[in-house]
Amino acid sequence: MAASKSLVRSESGKVRRVIVVGGGLAGLMTVIKLCEAGVPVDLFSLVPVKRSHSVCAQGGINASVNTKGEGDSPQVHLEETVYGGDFLANQPPVKAMCDAAPSIVFMLDRMGVPFNRTPEGLLDFRRFGGTLFHRTAFAGATTGQQLLYALDEQVRRWETVDVEDDRGERVAGEKMVRKLEWWEMIGLVTDDEGVCRGIVAQDLKNMSIVAFPGDAVCLATGGCGIVFGRSTNSVINTGTAASAAYQHGACYANGEFIQVHPTAIPGADKLRLISESVRGEGGRVWVPRDPKEQRAGREVPESARDYFLEEKYPGYGNLVPRDIASRELFKKCFHEHRGVYNRESQRNENEVYLDVTHLPREILQKKLAGVLEIYEKFVGEDPFVNPMRVFPAVHYSMGGLWVDFDRAANGSLVMGSPRNQATSIPGLYACGEADYQYHGANRLGANSLLSCLWAGMVTGPAIAAYRKNVARSAWDMPSSLFEKAEKRERKAFEAILALDGAENPYALHDELAHTMLVDCTIERDNATLDKVLAKIEEIAERSRRVGVTDTAVGKMNQGAQYVRHLRNMIVLARVIALGARNRDESRGAHFKPQFTQRDDANWLRTTMAFHKAGANGENDAVRFVRAVDYTLLGQRVEVKDEVDTTLVRPRPRKYETAGAASTAAKG
Amino acid sequence: MADDRRARTIALKIKRQDGPGQPGYWQEFAVPWHPRMNVISALMEIQKQPVTASGQKVTPVVWECVCLEEVCGSCTMRINGRVRQSCSALVDVIAPGDGPIVLEPMSKFPVVRDLVVDRSRMFEDLKRVKAWINLDGSHELGAGPRQSPESQEQTYPLSRCMTCGCCLEACPQVNPSSDFVGPAAISQVRLFNLHPNGKMHASERLEAVMGEGGVEGCGKAQNCVEVCPKEIPLVDSIASVGRDATKHMLLGWLLK
Numbered sequence: 001m002a003a004s005k006s007l008v009r010s011e012s013g014k015v016r017r018v019i020v021v022g023g024g025l026a027g028l029m030t031v032i033k034l035c036e037a038g039v040p041v042d043l044f045s046l047v048p049v050k051r052s053h054s055v056c057a058q059g060g061i062n063a064s065v066n067t068k069g070e071g072d073s074p075q076v077h078l079e080e081t082v083y084g085g086d087f088l089a090n091q092p093p094v095k096a097m098c099d100a101a102p103s104i105v106f107m108l109d110r111m112g113v114p115f116n117r118t119p120e121g122l123l124d125f126r127r128f129g130g131t132l133f134h135r136t137a138f139a140g141a142t143t144g145q146q147l148l149y150a151l152d153e154q155v156r157r158w159e160t161v162d163v164e165d166d167r168g169e170r171v172a173g174e175k176m177v178r179k180l181e182w183w184e185m186i187g188l189v190t191d192d193e194g195v196c197r198g199i200v201a202q203d204l205k206n207m208s209i210v211a212f213p214g215d216a217v218c219l220a221t222g223g224c225g226i227v228f229g230r231s232t233n234s235v236i237n238t239g240t241a242a243s244a245a246y247q248h249g250a251c252y253a254n255g256e257f258i259q260v261h262p263t264a265i266p267g268a269d270k271l272r273l274i275s276e277s278v279r280g281e282g283g284r285v286w287v288p289r290d291p292k293e294q295r296a297g298r299e300v301p302e303s304a305r306d307y308f309l310e311e312k313y314p315g316y317g318n319l320v321p322r323d324i325a326s327r328e329l330f331k332k333c334f335h336e337h338r339g340v341y342n343r344e345s346q347r348n349e350n351e352v353y354l355d356v357t358h359l360p361r362e363i364l365q366k367k368l369a370g371v372l373e374i375y376e377k378f379v380g381e382d383p384f385v386n387p388m389r390v391f392p393a394v395h396y397s398m399g400g401l402w403v404d405f406d407r408a409a410n411g412s413l414v415m416g417s418p419r420n421q422a423t424s425i426p427g428l429y430a431c432g433e434a435d436y437q438y439h440g441a442n443r444l445g446a447n448s449l450l451s452c453l454w455a456g457m458v459t460g461p462a463i464a465a466y467r468k469n470v471a472r473s474a475w476d477m478p479s480s481l482f483e484k485a486e487k488r489e490r491k492a493f494e495a496i497l498a499l500d501g502a503e504n505p506y507a508l509h510d511e512l513a514h515t516m517l518v519d520c521t522i523e524r525d526n527a528t529l530d531k532v533l534a535k536i537e538e539i540a541e542r543s544r545r546v547g548v549t550d551t552a553v554g555k556m557n558q559g560a561q562y563v564r565h566l567r568n569m570i571v572l573a574r575v576i577a578l579g580a581r582n583r584d585e586s587r588g589a590h591f592k593p594q595f596t597q598r599d600d601a602n603w604l605r606t607t608m609a610f611h612k613a614g615a616n617g618e619n620d621a622v623r624f625v626r627a628v629d630y631t632l633l634g635q636r637v638e639v640k641d642e643v644d645t646t647l648v649r650p651r652p653r654k655y656e657t658a659g660a661a662s663t664a665a666k667g
Numbered sequence: 668m669a670d671d672r673r674a675r676t677i678a679l680k681i682k683r684q685d686g687p688g689q690p691g692y693w694q695e696f697a698v699p700w701h702p703r704m705n706v707i708s709a710l711m712e713i714q715k716q717p718v719t720a721s722g723q724k725v726t727p728v729v730w731e732c733v734c735l736e737e738v739c740g741s742c743t744m745r746i747n748g749r750v751r752q753s754c755s756a757l758v759d760v761i762a763p764g765d766g767p768i769v770l771e772p773m774s775k776f777p778v779v780r781d782l783v784v785d786r787s788r789m790f791e792d793l794k795r796v797k798a799w800i801n802l803d804g805s806h807e808l809g810a811g812p813r814q815s816p817e818s819q820e821q822t823y824p825l826s827r828c829m830t831c832g833c834c835l836e837a838c839p840q841v842n843p844s845s846d847f848v849g850p851a852a853i854s855q856v857r858l859f860n861l862h863p864n865g866k867m868h869a870s871e872r873l874e875a876v877m878g879e880g881g882v883e884g885c886g887k888a889q890n891c892v893e894v895c896p897k898e899i900p901l902v903d904s905i906a907s908v909g910r911d912a913t914k915h916m917l918l919g920w921l922l923k
């Protein structure tokens with residue numbers, strides 16, 4: 001912005017704000033960093049931010065503090081994260097994240113997160129998948145909830161702080177954070193040059209549609225697990241915002257990498273997670289050696305149990321990374337029909353035992369109560385006495401909106417660079433599970449909370465720098481720009497309200513989810529994927545003939561909202577399934593029985609997808625590219641799909657051997 | 668046997684309301700039973716088949732839910748007269764005789780639509796009691812204060828409050844003619860006043876609950892602990908904050 005102008009007030013006297021969409025960990029961290037940089041924020045969320053999906057996280061957050069004197073370090077953390085992700089992650093952002101991790105956990109501690117403690121009063125750490133070190137800080141087994149609350153409290157505090165103008169004087173009636181909860185971002189506002197100038201959002205209490213200017217927009221809108229229907233995700237995780245941005249022209253990256261968590265409880269509405277921390281604290285996975293074993297789990301003697309993960313992977317045992325554990329469980333149940341036998345149904349169900357009954361009750365109560373409670377509440381069995389019955393479930397999206405990074409000479413990030421976390425639409429940023437940046441082809445447990453917080457810490461300063469240097473503020477743009485966008489979205493919503501076809505949108509989502517879940521998760525066969533793709537096109541076509549289940553105007557209307565989410569999910573499903581169809585190799589969570597090897601020569605690269613809207617009533621399509629170019633603050637940036645592997649050279653993954661995941665670690 | 672069970676239907680009686688300030692009315696539904704059914708999955712069935720028990724086509728019931736594992740607090744409602752989360756309300760447990768399961772919105776908050784209520788006042792109350800640590804900033808400042816495992820064991824349960832509103836719903840002192848802040852916010856005062864850094868601003872929080880609508884408003888009915896899904900020791904919290912507030916008032920007066 002021109003130096004003579006006020007950074008705080010627009011020409012018409014309004015406070016210049018930026019927009020953060022999403023109040024999970026990533027969004028809230030971004031808000032805090034922005035406020036500290038003096039940037040006023042409008043924060044949008046589908047639900048009161050304290051109820052965001054981040055509350056679900058159970059197990060913990062990684063940081064190589066080395067409290068246990070095992071020789072852990074951020075370098076080892078980097079190596080293991082990259083190795084666990086099968087070398088698909090760009091390494092500089094991962095390095096920066098791992099280096100910052102200890103200070104992030106200390107910050108959370110200062111904010112009052114009730115982390116578990118060692119007898120000396122230091123932070124306690126436990127083990128998680130893909131490492132041999134005690135690296136995961138935790139607050140009981142509701143770590144995500146505790147972290148989210150700590151940030152929520154800090155942001156609430158910023159809600160009470162007045163905006164100051166350029167001379168340091170308070171601006172009456174204007175607070176640093178303005179929360180718009182129960183507001184859904186439904187579209188972007190971009191100007192003629194394609195620069196993002198704000199969003200269009202809908203008030204979910206009365207469905208009114210309003211355009212909001214913002215000098216930059218950050219999407220911290222979480223993952224898209226609900227594309228697969230029942231999963232470990234919260235029901236609001238439809239990926240609708242990321243999908244809207246993608247349809248507006250943002251690049252979506254590595255969509256095909258969807259993490260399936262090995263241990264969840266089968267359920268009618270949700271597949272509730274049983275955290276990896278259960279295995280981190282010593283929980284063991286097994287099935288009876290005899291597939292027709294009739295005795296209850298607790299009565300099966302040791303000699304009749306097959307601890308198949310420990311046997312096959314003596315190095316990491318029950319704590320092999322999730323992609324591997326899920327495939328092994330799937331193999332046991334689907335291919336070998338060795339799931340736990342159920343006397344009532346008289347067949348081997350798709351369930352294995354996850355057993356903590358050998359562990360001391362006191363430890364379980366102190367460290368795992370939150371998770372074990374969930375099992376007890378929802379299954380009605382006591383996990384202290386009976387081995388739990390679990391099966392894999394869709395859990396996390398490694399893919400997401402493509403974002404850039406600015407590499408520093410030392411292999412880390414240039415902090416404060418406006419390129420960090422920038423999407424391919426100038427002025428639009430993304431962070432948290434909504435971005436694709438930190439986990440490659442498979443995320444290690446307890447690295448997500450970390451990546452959300454870290455990405456927020458990077459995005460805040462990036463946006464502050466962008467805002468300072470942008471040639472013209474959104475707040476000085478003509479109102480016609482916003483009116484046009486508002487009109488566009490109103491028209492789209494009215495069209496939804498007018499839908500009176502025969503298809504029920506909820507039932508259609510069930511169909512989509514079923515095909516995605518059964519044929520596009522743990523094992524992906526090309527011929528089957530072709531069928532999945534055909535099914536997606538069929539569903540896309542039928543989605544035009546849905547009948548909206550609620551036509552209420554001027555009041556909360558979840559039926560109409562759902563149609564929008566459904567359409568956006570169909571778009572993402574196509575990106576995911578096509579990405580999977582194209583990638584003829586196996587890497588991390590993406591496994592093809594026809595191509596069981598990783599193929600670095602052809603596929604050590606980021607999948608980059610752009611939306612191609614269908615003309616004249618045709619279905620949409622995906623355009624895959626080998627490079628993204630965009631213009632940021634007047635400078636053209638081109639980024640190829642090559643992965644930056646300059647810090648840790650790619651090598652095959654072998655979790656059979658202890659210590660294989662990092663050269664620095666001793667087994 | 669298996670087939671019998673599949674043919675079971677569960678009866679639901681749901682109180683509906685089209686919008687804020689509008690009159691409520693009842694509708695009945697019969698939903699096919701399925702294994703591991705809870706109130707949420709029953710409501711999801713109504714979305715797919717929005718037809719009442721008497722065959723009338725209606726708009727699906729509107730309700731709020733997010734995490735479905737009783738940790739976000741969203742899906743709180745009155746179920747068979749008792750306030751609780753609907754995700755953890757298992758049909759086989761609450762309706763062994765196939766119902767009817769009676770669903771109503773919470774009564775202490777304004778209804779937005781059907782079972783959705785607006786609990787913003789609870790978040791505003793958290794502002795009022797300054798339920799936060801006064802952080803200097805999120806920059807690097809080294810490790811936080813050491814804390815004993817015992818102190819963690821005391822604060823962690825208090826910190827699990829998900830602002831669900833059950834305790835306010837059950838509290839007779841929370842009603843249209845009182846401005847009692849309710850148990851949840853008072854318990855947060857205790858939580859932050861226990862923290863080594865939070866302590867430094869204990870008096871501000873105590874003062875926030877000393878006046879009108881503060882801790883004195885508690886009528887000791889003890890309904891709150893009964894309904895709190897996180898088993899937070901709310902009665903202890905209220906007693907402890909009450910004691911501290913009295914002490915603060917006396918000392919504050921002496922020091923003047």
Ligand SMILES: Cc1cc2nc3c(=O)[nH]c(=O)nc-3n(C[C@H](O)[C@H](O)[C@H](O)COP(=O)(O)OP(=O)(O)OC[C@H]3O[C@@H](n4cnc5c(N)ncnc54)[C@H](O)[C@@H]3O)c2cc1C
Pocket residue numbers: 021022023024025026027044045046047049052053054055056057058059060061062143144183184185186220221222223232233234236237240241273275395396431432433434445446447448449450452
């Ligand atoms: C059961 C479970 C357990 C987990 N345990 C762990 C763990 O132990 N350790 C770990 O590291 N990770 C864990 N994870 C992963 C981790 O919890 C998530 O990846 C992380 O919390 C995502 O945070 P986020 O900030 O990106 O998004 P979220 O927390 O999902 O927040 C998204 C926000 O965006 C808002 N939003 C979305 N769309 C819109 C829109 N259109 N308009 C307005 N607002 C919108 C939502 O309201 C919400 O506020 C777990 C995940 C699950 C499912």
Ligand code: SF4
Pocket residue numbers: 827828829830831832833834835850851854894895896897898899901
């Ligand atoms: S104290 Fe308990 S009942 Fe009250 S809001 Fe918190 S979790 Fe809900």
